[in-house]
Amino acid sequence: MPIILQDDGLHDSSKIAAFDFDGCLAKTSVKRVGADAWSLMYPSIPEKLQSLYKDGYKQVIFTNESNIDRWKNKRQVAVDSKLGRLQSFIKCVKVPIQVFIACGYSEDPYRKPRPGMWQIMEKYFxxxxxxxxxxxxxxxxxxxxPDDHSDADIKFAEAIGLKFHLPEDYFGPIEKQGQASQ
Structure with missing residues (x-):
């Protein structure tokens, strides 16, 4: 079962704007842990998300987090780090966001590209x-x-029947190193 975060002020809607987190909304590194171990991937993100909120979209993050299962002796550290980064991101963009985190390995039915997280959101949340x-x-x-780590996001969207956008097409170009920050 995935971890689910629901922000105060979140309004359910027929219009869903769904996002991956790492490499899409936030720059993160497996070498850094903690709530501040991220930066905005694109400077336009807060304004784009605020505009979607004003237009009546419910915003949802669907993210895989295999590091949590890999950290057998420090599992709680990994969970706290991921949750902290997500909560810090939500505070930065100033819009309520619902978050689903799949923590299992590749055969987990909730892990992207499988549609389990979406199905839970749609049916219960x-x-x-x-x-x-x-x-x-x-x-x-x-x-x-060719340079992507997988095809999980596009396959996730296809499995659900959602339109798919690449972050660089949706948010615009990445700022040069050091310019985009939280």
Whole structure:
């Protein structure tokens, strides 16, 4: 079962703006831990997310976190670090966001590209509101391109039937090193 965070002020909606976290919304590193171990991937993110919120979109992050299962002796440190980064990001962008974190290994039914996290959100965490698939979308960086670490994000969107966007297309160009920060 995934870890689920729900921010105060979150409103369920038929319009879902869904995002991956690492490499899409935030620059992160497996070598750094803690709530401050991230920076904005694109400077336009806060404004884009605030605009979506004003337009009635419910914003949801669907993220895989295999590091949590790998840290057998420091599992709680890994969980706290991931949750801290997500909460810090939400505070930075100033919009309520619902978060689903799949912590298992590759066969976990909730882990992207499998649609388990989406199915839980749709069935139990959207107040029974049907999702308008024509207005909803998913943004993620794992699209199966030659330099991508996987194709989990694009396959996740395909499994659900969501429109898929690459973060660089949705948010614009990445700032030069050191310019984008929280």
């Amino acid at each position: 959207n107040s029974g509101i049907s999702v308008d698939m024509d207005q909803s979308f998913y943004v993620g960086d794992a699209a199966g391109r």
